[in-house]
Amino acid sequence: MKKLINNPTYVVEEMLDGFLKAHSNYIRVLPENDRALVTSRTTREGKVGVLIGGGSGHEPGFLGYVGDGMADGVAVGNIFASPPPAPILEVTKAIDKGAGVVYLYGNYAGDVMNFGMAAELAEMEGIKVEMVLGSDDVASAPKEEKHRRRGIAGELFVFKTAGAAADLGYSLEEVARIARKTNDHTRSMGVGLTPCSLPQTGKPSFEIGDDEMEIGLGHHGEPGIRKAKLQQADVVTDELVAAILEDIPLNEGEEVAVLVNGLGSTPRMELYIMFRRAEQILREKGIKIYRSYVGDYITSLEMGGCSITITKLDNELKTLLDHPADCPMFVQK
Amino acid sequence: MKKLINNPTYVVEEMLDGFLKAHSNYIRVLPENDRALVTSRTTREGKVGVLIGGGSGHEPGFLGYVGDGMADGVAVGNIFASPPPAPILEVTKAIDKGAGVVYLYGNYAGDVMNFGMAAELAEMEGIKVEMVLGSDDVASAPKEEKHRRRGIAGELFVFKTAGAAADLGYSLEEVARIARKTNDHTRSMGVGLTPCSLPQTGKPSFEIGDDEMEIGLGHHGEPGIRKAKLQQADVVTDELVAAILEDIPLNEGEEVAVLVNGLGSTPRMELYIMFRRAEQILREKGIKIYRSYVGDYITSLEMGGCSITITKLDNELKTLLDHPADCPMFVQK
Amino acid sequence: MHITTADFIDYFKSVTEMIEKEKDYLCELDRKLGDGDHGVTMSIGWQAVNQKLNNELANESDCGKVSSTIGMTFLNAVGSSVGPLYATGFLRGGKVASQKSELTDRDLEEYWIAFINGVKERGQAKVGDKTMIDTLEPALIVLQANAGGTRNFAEVFSEAVIEAEKGMKSTTNLISKIGRSSRLGERSLGVQDPGATSAYLILAAFLDFIKIKTLA
Amino acid sequence: MHITTADFIDYFKSVTEMIEKEKDYLCELDRKLGDGDHGVTMSIGWQAVNQKLNNELANESDCGKVSSTIGMTFLNAVGSSVGPLYATGFLRGGKVASQKSELTDRDLEEYWIAFINGVKERGQAKVGDKTMIDTLEPALIVLQANAGGTRNFAEVFSEAVIEAEKGMKSTTNLISKIGRSSRLGERSLGVQDPGATSAYLILAAFLDFIKIKTLA
Ligand SMILES: Nc1ncnc2c1ncn2[C@@H]1O[C@H](COP(=O)(O)OP(=O)(O)O)[C@@H](O)[C@H]1O
Ligand SMILES: Nc1ncnc2c1ncn2[C@@H]1O[C@H](COP(=O)(O)OP(=O)(O)O)[C@@H](O)[C@H]1O
Ligand SMILES: [Mg+2]
Ligand SMILES: [Mg+2]
Ligand SMILES: [Mg+2]
Ligand SMILES: [Mg+2]
Structure with missing residues (x-):
């Protein structure tokens, strides 16, 4: 696959270099570790630190979400690979303002181990850490095993509400509670049309026919539930939304x-066509969409396809979702 | 090519339907014409109206840029086709607050004719109209024939500064002057790696070898200056930036x-790698980057590749660029 | 020859059919020179026209009304470059045919002269720019040379179409000077202009139509 | 058998070479079951290790220091799943080899037992989960059965590698229960686990290495 890169070995380094140059008013790298990035604005003493992180290749996730009202720092891994403990620990130390740090990351074996090791090390240095794992992908395990589900695009909402809560002065336990509640209220499911390729291999991340789609695809190209003939957008949306609503039943008026x-690589035009149908389904059920986000928020390099996420809101989450944010790749008034 | 759509004939209608549902707090459609969209917020009497528009398929361009500090309304064409005069005229009537309306659009034969016809009709109805054509693509005609150049991604800056000027209460002539000045100070050049396809034909918009790139590609897939073997990102950036700087010489300190x-379909990772090199070149020349934008701002469906835009700033343009904006797909604090 | 409004409507319906057949070919040409949408645009426009022909215009008796409604319908359905161009043609032709429930040889002559002049005025292109004008201008010359004369319209129009075809074909060897493809320079050589092609097809369809009329 | 620190370093260099050769194969397996990066991750990690071996560790005399530095280097270069897993292995092995400038048969036995126990503890996977544990656990059983005994290490280790290979191959017919591929269900059948494969390759490379040592 064609890529506008130099040496495949240095894509993450070069991306970070460009990113830091482009957004120095938002974000800076720590001298201790070149994969440890923190907000370049001064944060209040006593504010709970919000740390996000994961593999590269998901941009705007995760480095694009460091800023006011969202995360205070990010640990950046190789492409599709959890960051090691060292940058996580450095970010933790830099963003701890005495109130502890919450780690928000997706439920993947690698992330669990690396963030877990970092948390142990941070606690040895006297920093309180809470960990909340994103596990919104309904396609990745049955309902009874939600703890085994992987985190996909729904993590955006976890970052958003937890970031807002921290900004509003919530305690570490409260920020963690908000993050957990948001994750508990969130369900996603994706569909893949075309694979991406790692710069180092150039090989397609999965095999798929010219007329096929992969229902339930993970956002690293992990195979989903099944391959099927590509259908019209409405049919695909129906399937994704049905799977979500079966998992988290919503009542009229919610x-x-x-x-x-x-x-x-899926044009915004197509995302809006998918949204249109999702809105129809929800409206017919008397469920009100309080806020909509349509676009590339957590990607998989040049993969084709999309996911739909639905989060059940209450007044607390609505307030936090409405809270302003100002990050390099996410600004909300 | 695979697409998440329903009937190809209705992609624009369905996109608009989804878009309007997702962003009803920002934008609404006029009852008079379903391709005429205006801000759903009330605008001040006496404010100059800013009207943008062009073909669909460029999302976030152009409908994503209607909102506070940017455009007041947008006329939406079919894919890669100028809107007809009717929606332009309806938007004009709706957003005119007595101070006239400025039309901002790209320099394409179709747009020139349709916006020109609409302007005549608007003036017959007593509305003053100024037209400013984006013509930033250095690859599209020689320097001496800037009036023949087409407008590509650089139009974003024209929308931004003119939108800010209108928001700040500038007169119609002044808003038009700002738009023209921004366009005069702006140069872009693009590179294409992979084609897009119109939903109705499904055919690739241009032919290109697996190891080739198209230097100077237009943002509808119009052929550029030449095909060449795909090079490393730094080499490509060097060529694009050199072409721009040859066209608009910049001095140290500017x-x-x-x-x-x-x-x-080009991942943000690659855009930042391109940005990194552009920043290096400019820094070496002692040119300061005052503001950076990296992302998908004006697209061509799922086309692969990118463009680089450089706008020379003075204090006036800096202030206008810094002015806040709040649109469905563009928020700046 | 006498063309009734119903005949006139039939002709426009035949254009819709023809465009559906040629859609891919027109896109193919535009992919090489421009943004690849010319066939799609023509199809969207003529489908909208066909809707009108089958509904609002189904019982219309005024040829002028038919032509000007087609112009506005086409324009509002497509925008694009060809929207204003062809629309202006149909609007100008509509003026000539206004209030007429039948068109004579002389009316038809005037109709197409007005049509082509409308396109020319709107687009301001010149012969050699590699546009539909390369098709239309040679036809116009033939029509104007016989304007107001006594020659059979079908005969004159058939000559006009022959010249139009030559004009269309000449665009293959032209460097584009206007519109999207004008930035291609030398690379625009070797491909026939899509607008020149659709303009020829519209004229040729009219010739077919009057030939069938004459035989019937 | 006596393995000097220099020998030990040579072994790790041979792993780097081996991983470069197997990189594509490991990615290929991971594309089918996971996110396709296992070969790339191993390569990034071992390239970083190789750097250390050629520089900071070039004149290191402490086998323990070599192993634990490799663990931390690998971990910090890759993160990922295998970062913590293999790193914990090398760190635990490093403790066993600490302050030693030569490793005896019994040291090597202890080293690999500690290594495997480290991986197990970190990952908490069980035999049958379709992970590298399916390779490592059978080897561990052989090593532990002979622990502290008098049998020749090369002989014991060669048996351990045979069991490891069987374990690795068994993953082909397992349904994945842990890690990325665990959501595949039945679709994970038929493909050998990438981590089980790289773990086998690391053990096999050590066997090759001591065979050559013994012959030399
Ligand atoms: N100024 C003009 N005068 C006459 N014809 C023109 C002019 N500009 C463009 N055209 C014609 O329009 C055709 C392209 O039409 P189309 O593809 O539908 O529009 P667009 O270029 O907006 O995509 C060209 O092939 C050319 O013949
Ligand atoms: N908990 C675990 N215990 C042991 N091995 C594991 C565990 N989780 C994952 N693995 C191993 O890791 C391998 C995948 O490694 P790699 O592709 O490098 O990491 P990632 O899955 O993060 O992309 C799997 O094939 C499996 O053998
Ligand atoms: Mg991985
Ligand atoms: Mg077009
Ligand atoms: Mg075209
Ligand atoms: Mg992997």
């Missing part, structure tokens, strides 16, 4: 946030 | 805005 997230 | 714009 309010939700909806995210239609592009995986990388 | 300040610029830089936009690295993805055409649709």
Whole structure:
């Protein structure tokens, strides 16, 4: 696959270099570790630190979400690989303002181990750490095993509400509670049309026929539930939304946030066509969309396809979702 | 090519339907014409109206840029086709607050004719109209024939500064002057790696070898200056930036805005790698980047590649560029 | 020859059919020179026209009304470059045919002269720019040379179409000077202009139509 | 058998070479089951290790220091799943080899037992989960059965590698229960686990290495 890169070995370094130059008013790298990035604005003493992180290749996730009202720092891994403990620990130390740090990351074996090791080390240095794992992908394990589900685009809402809570002065336990509640209220499911490729291999991340789609695809190209003939957008949306609503039943009158997230190469036009149908379904059921997000929020390099996320809201989450944010790749008034 | 759509004939209608539902707090459609969209917030009497428009398929361009500090309304064409005069006229009537309306659009034969016809009709109805054509693509005609050049991603800066000027209460002539000055100070050049396809034909918009790139590609897939073997990102950036700087010489100490714009399917990672090199070149020349934008701002469906835009700034343009904006797909604090 | 409004409507319906057949070919040409949408645009426009022909215009008796409604319908359905160009043609032709429920040889002559002049005025292109004008201008010359004369319209129009075809074909060897493809320079050589092609097809369809009329 | 620190370093260099050769194969397996990066991750990690071996560790005499530095280097270069897993292995092995400038048969036995126990503890996977544990656990059983005994290490280790290979191969017919591929269900059948494969390759490379040592 064609890429505008130099040496495949240095893509993450070069991306970070460009990113830091482009957004020095938002974010800076720590001298201790070149994969440890923190907000370049001064944060209040006593504010709970919000640390996000994961593999590269998901941009705007995760480095694009460091800023006011969102995360205070990010640990950056190699492409599709959890960051090691060292940058996580350095970010933790830099963003701890005495109130502890919450780690928000996706439920993947690698992240669990690396963030877990970093948390142990941070606690040895006297920093309180809470960890909240994103596990919104309904396609990745049955309902009874939600703890085994992987985190996909729904993590955006976890960052958003937890970031707002920290900004509003919530305690570490409260910020963690908000993050957990948001994750508990969030369900996503994706569909893949075309694979991406790692710069180092150039090989397609999965095999798929010219007329096929992968239902339930993970956002690293992990195979989903099944391959099927590519259908019309409405049919695909129906399937994704049905799977979500079966998992988290919503009653008439309830309010939700909806995210239609592009995986990388799917035009916004198509995302809005998917959103249109999701809105129809929800409206018919008397469920009100309180906030909509349509675009590329957590991607998989140039993968084709999208995911739909629905988060059930209450007044607390609505207030936090409405809270302003100002990050390099996410600004909300 | 695979697409998440329903009937190809209705993609624009369905996109608009989804878009309007997702962003009803920002934008609404006029009852008179379903391709005429205006801000859903009330605008001050006496404010100059800013009207943008062009073909669909460029999302976030152009409908994503209607909102506070940017455009007041947008006329939406079919894919890659100028809107007809009717929606332009309806938007004009709706957003005229007695101070006239400025039309901002790209320099394409179709747009020139349709916006020109609409302007005549508007003037017959007593509305003053100024037209400013984006013509930033250095690859599209020689320097001496700037009036023949087409407008590409650099139009974003024209929308931004003119929108800010209108918001700040500038007169119609002044808003038009700002738009023209921004366009005069702006140069872009693009590179294409992979084609897009119109939903109705499904055919690739241009032919290109697996190891080739198209230097100077237009943002509808119009052929550029030449095909060449795909090179490393730094080499490509060097060529694009050199072409721009040859066209608009910049002296040490001058300040610029830089936009690295993805055409649709190019990962943000690659855009930042391109930005990194552009920043190096400018820094070496003692040119200061005052503001950076990296992302998908004006796309061509799922086309692969990007463009680089450089705008020479003075204090007036800096102030206008810094002015806040709040649109469905563009928020700046 | 006498063309009734119903005949006139039939002709426009035949254009819709023809465009559906040629859609891919027109896109193909535009992919090489421009943004690849010319066939799609023509199809969207003529489908909208066909809707009108089958509904609002189904019982219309005024040829002028038919032509000007087609112009506005086409324009509002497509925008694009060809929207204003062809629309202006149909609007100008509509003026000539206004209030007429039948068109004579002389009316038809005037109709197409007005049509082509409308396109020319709107687009301001010149012969050699590699546009539809390369098709239309040679036809115009033939029509104007016989304007107001006594020659059979079908005969004159058939000559005009022959010249139009030559004009269309000449665009293959032209460097584009206007519109999207004008930035291609030398690379625009070797491909026939899509607008020149659709303009020829519209004229040729009218010739087919009057030939069938004459035989019937 | 006596393995000097220099020998030990040579072994790790041979792993780097081996991983470069197997990189594509490991990615290929991971594309089918996971996110396709296992070969790339191993390569990044071992390239970083190689750097250390050629520089900071070039004149290191402490085998323990070598192993634990490799662990931390690998971990910090890759993160990922295998970062913590293999790093914990090398760190635990490093403790066993600490302050030693030569490793005896019994040291090597202890080293690999500690290594495997470290991986197990970190990952908490069980045999049958379709992970590298399916390779490592059978080897551990052989090593532990002979622990502290008098049998020749090369002989014991060669048996351990045979069991490891069987374990690795068994993953082909397992349904994944842990890690990225665990959501595949039935679709994970038929493909050998990438981590089980790289773990086998690391053990096999050590066997090759001591065979050559013994012959030399
Ligand atoms: N100024 C002009 N005068 C006459 N014809 C023109 C002019 N500009 C463009 N055209 C014609 O329009 C055709 C392209 O039409 P189309 O593809 O539908 O529009 P667009 O270029 O807006 O995509 C060209 O092939 C050319 O013949
Ligand atoms: N908990 C675990 N215990 C042991 N091995 C594991 C565990 N989780 C994952 N693995 C191993 O890691 C391998 C995948 O490694 P790699 O592709 O480098 O990491 P990632 O899955 O993070 O992309 C799997 O094939 C499996 O053998
Ligand atoms: Mg990985
Ligand atoms: Mg077009
Ligand atoms: Mg075209
Ligand atoms: Mg992997």
